[in-house]
Amino acid sequence: MTPSAILKAAADAGTKPDLSALLASVPYARHLGISVDRKGTEITTILKFDRKLIGNVMLPALHGGVVGGFLEVTAMVQLVFEIAPLTIPKPVDINIDYLRSGRPVDTFGRAVITKQGRRVVNVHAEAWQDDHGRPVAALRGHFLLRSDS
Amino acid sequence: MIGVPHAEDIQMSVVEIGDGTAVTKVPYSDKLAGDPETRVIHGGVITSLLDNACGVAVGSKLRGMGGGIATLDLRIDYMKPAAPDQDIFAFVECYRVTKSIAFVRGVAYQTDRSDPVAAVSAAFMLNSSEGRAPGANLKAAP
Helix, strand or coil: CCHHHHHHHHHHHCCCCCHHHHHHHCHHHHHHCEEEEEECCEEEEEECCCHHHEEECCCCEECHHHHHHHHHHHHHHHHHHHHCCCCCCEEEEEEEEECCCCCCCCEEEEEEEEEECCCEEEEEEEEECCCCCCCCEEEEEEEECCCCC | CCCCHHHHHCCCEEEEECCCEEEEEECCCHHHECCCCCCCECHHHHHHHHHHHHHHHHHHHHCCCCCCCEEEEEEEEECCCCCCCCCEEEEEEEEEECCCEEEEEEEEECCCCCCCCEEEEEEEECCCCCCCCCCHHHCCCC
């Protein structure tokens, strides 16, 4: 199924979208190996470590673009879960703070909607590894809900 | 970019290195799309492309001096979706270097730099390793 078919099916059924199916339908998320864990209303994304995600072999550390892309997917998943739009929200601008180098282990992500407008939503997302209190990176961004505006 | 696993993974390459400037390229691939219907490349790929270009530009400005560099932050504005089946390029310039920080700005584009897909503004920490051996970050958190 395509992302829009998954979102439409959820809207028609009046249920939350199937987030695992959604991630499986997004080629980039599937390529990086991102999965999702839902416990009630708490959504955690998981980036399983793989050697292809490395950006610096000396440290070694995850590529900054991979961490940024993971945070962008994390923000998108949260938006889809809470707002249930009919299309995938599009990023308008993002700001990524790199707080620690991403070690070669699994990475987790969570996002919070800070402000929801009619067309644009402000989201904060955070990525961490073994200690949630020591995030490796944080994202702030605006996403557009409708593409016709 | 030989030796950078993620660059090899998405077939990202350096096209040109100047004095504080860099051009990098990532070819279109369906597996990197953010939406299989529109086939538009995901923002994460643009982030990787721009981050890498910035790193190369800073490295060229420092001419190999200055130890390790680390991205402090990256701001990306997405102006328009990237067209499928076309390469995406990044052109960035490191326009200022202080003792500790390098400032970089640039664009991602497909055919015309003045009609960008995205714009970037970033800051990098210089000499981020501070003499520590590679892998020092792998030690257990205190």
